[in-house]
Amino acid sequence: MTLRDRSCDTSLVGASGTGHVPALRTPTGRRSRNRWGGRRAWAELLRLPALFSVPGDALAGTAAAGARPGARTLLAIGSSLCLYEAGMALNDWADRDIDAVERPHRPLPSGRIRPSAALTAACAFTAAGLALAARAGRPALTVAVPLAATVWAYDLGLKHTPAGPVAMGAARGLDLLLGAAATTGRTGPALPSAALLGTHTVAVTTVSRHEAQGGAPLAPLAALATTALLTRLVTHRSAGPVTGRPPATAHGRTGLRPVRDHAGRPSPATLLTTACAAAYAATTARPYVHAALNPSPPLTQRAVGAGIRATIPLQAALTARAQGTAGALLIAALAPLGAKFARKVSVT
Template identity: 40%
Template sequence: MTVRLPDLLDLVRAPAALTVLGDTAVGAVNARGAAGGAAVPLALASACLYAAGMALNDYADADLDALERPERPIPSGRVSRKTALRTGGVLTVAGISLAFSAGRASGWVSVALAASVWTYDLVAKPTRLGPVVMAACRGLDVLMGAAGPGWQRALTPALAIAAHTGALTVVAAGEVHGTTRAAAATAAAVSVGAAAAGVVGAGAHTSAALVGGAGYLAATLPSQIDAAREPDAAHARSAARHSIHAMIPLQIALVARTGAVFTTAALLGVQLAGRLLAAARTRGDVT
C-alpha cells in the first residue's frame, strides 16, 4: 500500500505539533534563563514524540474510529494500522535520538516521556488514569528541556502545563458524546490556576507574566465556560480544540515570566504560524 505524504501528516496531526515546540524552551529558560544551543534538537524531539503519540493513538483507536470518526486516515483506508504502528515506532526512536544529541540528561527524560506516550495510547487512555498519564507526558516534555542544572526551577511551569493537559484530556473525551458541566468547569478553574502559576515568582517580569497569562486565558477560557453551560459534543470539541491551541499562549506566559525576550518572540512566531495553518486547514481535526 502506497501512503501519500498528506495522509501521513494527517495521521500525526502535523499542525498540532506546533503546540509542543515550546515545551522544552519553557523548561530551559525557567531552569537556566536561556534555551541554549540545545533548543532546536529538543524542540524537534518534542515534535517527533508528539507525532508518534498521534500515530499510536489512531493505531489503538482504529476500531472505535471506524464507528465514530470514519474520516480518519486508518478507517478511511488511506493509512494501514501497520503503517501507523511503524510510524509511531520510527518517530519515537527519532525523538529519543534527538534528545540524547542535546544531552544525556535530556535523553533519559525523553525515554521516560516515550514510555509514557506508549503507555497512554496502548494502555491507559480508556481508563481513569488516562488524563493523569497524558498530563505526565506534557510535564515530562517540559522537564526534558529543563534537564540539567537548575531543573527544579522548572517544576512549577511543568506542573502548570501538565494540569492544563490533564483537564483538556478530560474534556476531549466528550468530543463525540458530550462532556459534563463539572469537567468543563474544572478545566476552566485549572486554566485560571495555570495562568496564576505563571505570575508566581516572576519578580521584575510580573507585568510580562500578567500580559502572557491574560493572552492564555483569552485563548482557552471562553470555550471552556461555554462547554460548562452547554456540555454537548459540539461545545466539548470546541473547548478541546481551543485548549490545544492555547498551549502556545501558555508557553509564552511561562517564558515571559523569566524575561527571555528572544524565546518569547520565537514562540509568538510559532503562534502566528499555527493560526495561519489553522486558517488554511480544510479537513481533519487537531484532537
C-alpha cells in the same frame, strides 16, 4: 504526545463533502489527486498544526532552568516533535477499531493509511526522538526515555482509564523538563513550571474524553476553573524590595524575576508575562463556557481545540516570568501560525 482521548476530526472537507481533493483535469489528474490525498491523510493522522504547541515546552524548560537556548535546546525540540508525532500515529493505530464505528472518515478506518504504516511511523518517530535526546546528552536521554514510555503507555491502555489525563499531564511536564535537562543538565529549577503546564494538560485531556459523545458539563467547568487558577499562579509574584537584586544562579541568570524596576514601574518581563497569561485565559474562556452550557460533541471539540492552542500562550507566560523574554516572544509568534493551519487540518 497527544492531547486527545477518542477525539473527532473537524478538519475542512472538499467541496464534495467527502474530504478528498477533486482530481486535476489533466492526463495525470488521478495520480496528482492520489499524491495529495496521501499527504492530506498523513497531515490529519499526525495533526500537524498541533506541532506549533511543542517547541514552547523545551524553551519554557530552558528559561525556568535559568539558561539561554542553545544547540542542545534545538535537539530537545527535535526530540519533542518526534515523540509528539509518535503519540499521534500510535493513538490512531490503537483506536482504529473504535474510529471505524465513531469516525470512519479518519485516515486509518477510511483506508487512506494502512494500520501497519501508522504503527511503523510511531516506532520510527520514537526511535528518532530518543536518538536526538541522546545527542543532547545523558540528562536529556534520562528524561526522554520515561517520556516515550508514558506516551506509549497512554496510547495503548491508560487513555481509557482514570489515569489517562494524569499520564497525559505527566508527558507534557516531562517534555518541559527535557528542555531543561538538555540545555543545563538539571531539571530541579524547572519542576514548578512543569507542574503548571502538566495541570493545564490534565484539564484539557479530561474534557477531550467526552468530545465524541458530549454530555459532560462538569469537565469544561473544571477546566475553566483550572485556567483561572493557573493564570493567577503564573502572574503572581511577591514584589519584595524594589531595589533589591535577586541572587544569581550558576548560569548567571537571576533566580527571581524583578517585578518592578527602580522607578516602581512593572518590568518588561512582568508586562509580557501578564499579556501572555491574559491571552492564555482568553483563548479558553469562551469555548469552555459554551461547552459547559451545551456539552454537545461539536462544542466540546471546540473546547478541546482551544485548550490545545492555549498551551502556546501558557508556555510563553512561563518563559517570560523566568526572564526568557526573547523566548517568550518566539513562542507567542507560533500561536497565529498554529491557528492558521488548524483551519485546514484539525488539531484534535
